[in-house]
Amino acid sequence: MxxxxxxxxxxxxxxxxxxxxxxxxxxxxxxxxxxxxxxxxxxxxxxxxxxxxxxxxxxxxxxxxxxxxxxxxxxxxxxxxxxxxxxxxxxxxxxxxxxxxxxxxxxxxxxxxxxxxxxxxxxxxxxxxxxxxxxxxxxxxxxxxxxxxxxxxxxxxxxxxxxxxxxxxxxxxxxxxxxxxxxxxxxxxxxxxxxxxxxxxxxxxxxxxANSPAGVEVSKRALQSNLEIGSYAAALDLENRGQTLLTRTRDFQEATQAFLEKRPPVFRGE
CATH class of the missing domain: 3.90.226.10 (2-enoyl-CoA Hydratase; Chain A, domain 1)
Structure with a gap:
């Protein structure tokens, strides 16, 4: 650093x-x-x-x-x-x-x-x-x-x-x-x-x-971007794209597997 x-x-x-x-x-x-x-x-x-x-x-x-x-x-x-x-x-x-x-x-x-x-x-x-x-x-x-x-x-x-x-x-x-x-x-x-x-x-x-790095980053992006978006429909479009992208991450796969195995997830920012 x-x-x-x-x-x-x-x-x-x-x-x-x-x-x-x-x-x-x-x-x-x-x-x-x-x-x-x-x-x-x-x-x-x-x-x-x-x-x-x-x-x-x-x-x-x-x-x-x-x-x-x-x-x-x-x-x-x-x-x-x-x-x-x-x-x-x-x-x-x-x-x-x-x-x-x-x-x-x-x-x-x-x-x-x-x-x-x-x-x-x-x-x-x-x-x-x-x-x-x-x-x-x-x-x-x-x-x-x-x-x-x-x-x-x-x-x-x-x-x-x-x-x-x-x-x-x-x-x-x-x-x-x-x-x-x-x-x-x-x-x-x-x-x-x-x-x-x-x-x-x-x-x-x-x-x-302790949370998913990508999930937090995309959440921040959505909160900031939607302050400047003029409609509910446009906000939903932005949210939908972000959420869909996150389902492709390894951290999301890890989180779902951890839920099924009743253990804390181990996030790696991937």
């Missing part, structure tokens, strides 16, 4: 033998704020993970007290003076990174250990599942610095997760959403006890890894 684990300047990656890869945003002195270098490394990491068949799940968390406070404000002063073409290149670089994270072929679990603001909120939304510590807090802070919540997929993902009314209130006010409210809204799957968010994410990843 040499390509998956780096080396990186802004990330720390731990690849376990179980197939679970833990990605830690590693700028704790800056609240793990995002930079151009971090966006490039996130993009490269996502591509390396997707290309590595041994990876079964990805965990994302932040070093120190924050998950990710968004784009590093140390660079914000330069933005108004940037030309349109230069700024668009920066924006697209960031968008490519988050799109690549969302497009990772295996499940991505965000272990939100602290503040997730702006681009940090967007990164958590790009994950498939979000677990939060009691200290976690979420903030669509864009409007507070004269920008739009139409950034890094936030305006597409947030209303689909919590509904348009709640998304409108949170993005228009720019207020902080504490962990318990985030859980009520469905912004996070659940809040776990203090100090246990990464352990809870690992336990969930292990549950996922």
């Amino acid at each position: 040499s390509d998956v684990t780096g080396p990186y300047e802004t990330l720390v990656v731990d690849a376990a033998d179980t197939g679970v890869v833990t990605l830690t945003l590693n700028r704790p002195d800056r609240g793990n704020a995002q930079t151009s270098a971090m966006f490039d490394e996130l993009d490269g990491f996502a591509r390396a993970v997707t290309a590595d068949p041994s990876v079964r799940a990805v965990l994302i968390t932040g070093a120190g007290k924050a998950f990710c406070v968004g784009y590093d404000l140390a660079g914000v002063a330069e933005l108004p003076s940037m030309g349109v073409v230069a700024y668009l290149e920066l924006q697209e670089r960031a968008a490519r990174a988050l799109s690549a994270i969302r497009g990772i072929r295996v499940p991505v679990i965000a272990a939100v250990n602290g503040a997730a603001a702006g681009g940090g909120l967007a990164l958590s939304l790009a994950s498939d599942i979000r677990l939060a510590s009691p200290e976690a807090k979420f903030n669509a802070a864009f409007v507070r610095i004269g920008l739009s919540a139409g950034d890094l997929g936030t305006s597409w993902l947030l209303p689909r997760l919590i509904g348009t009314g709640a998304a409108a209130e949170i993005t228009f006010t720019g207020r902080i959403v504490p962990a318990d409210e985030a859980e009520r809204l469905g912004l996070v799957n659940r809040v776990v006890r203090k100090g246990e968010v990464l352990d809870a994410a690992r336990a969930m990843a292990e549950q996922i890894c």
